[in-house]
Amino acid sequence: MVLTSTEIKISRILENGIEFSCQMCGKCCRGFNDGEVYLYKDDILKLADFLKINGKKGLRDFAKKYLKVVDDSFFWKEPGAEKGKTYRYKNLGFKFTGGDEQCHFLRGNKCSVHTARPFQCRSFPFWQMMVSSKKNFEDYTKKCKGLQVLKGKFYTKEEILNWAQEEYEIEKKYFLEMKKNNFNIMKVHPYLSKEMLQE
Numbered sequence: 001m002v003l004t005s006t007e008i009k010i011s012r013i014l015e016n017g018i019e020f021s022c023q024m025c026g027k028c029c030r031g032f033n034d035g036e037v038y039l040y041k042d043d044i045l046k047l048a049d050f051l052k053i054n055g056k057k058g059l060r061d062f063a064k065k066y067l068k069v070v071d072d073s074f075f076w077k078e079p080g081a082e083k084g085k086t087y088r089y090k091n092l093g094f095k096f097t098g099g100d101e102q103c104h105f106l107r108g109n110k111c112s113v114h115t116a117r118p119f120q121c122r123s124f125p126f127w128q129m130m131v132s133s134k135k136n137f138e139d140y141t142k143k144c145k146g147l148q149v150l151k152g153k154f155y156t157k158e159e160i161l162n163w164a165q166e167e168y169e170i171e172k173k174y175f176l177e178m179k180k181n182n183f184n185i186m187k188v189h190p191y192l193s194k195e196m197l198q199e
Contacts, residue, residue, distance in 0.1 A: 021152025026109030050116035126163035
């Protein structure tokens, strides 16, 4: 993320809103060539609750089976500072499996944890990097049937910006928590095993 929340702009392609509904092709749940599926604390707790996982041991087993440690970055300017900088640190992402690198929770082309799916899955296609960039949006349109047919629920410009804004706030909250803990992911997610950091 390279923009501050007040600078999130919407590309011309989305200015008048769009219709969108998932066509359940399953493509966005397969392959990591397009990046990671990041998971934040609320995502993990919601999934664990849905799967009836509890306690530190339960979360540790859940993390070992479904998650991996990934690289992340966030641009931050301290209040009152003239310049900001990009911080690099660790985050958590889904560990995909199989030859087609699919999500553990994909059954056929349907999500088996749909009501508890992470924010990143729920907010597609209104990620900040797509909302702000016509090129990124058009690139994803080539892969996503829902963006090709553009039918279904109508999303206004304001609703689209709200999704992008919420994404930014979630990322900022995680970044600030990591910064407060000297970017030690084990302090932010104490149920992680040291082996996960070495994989």
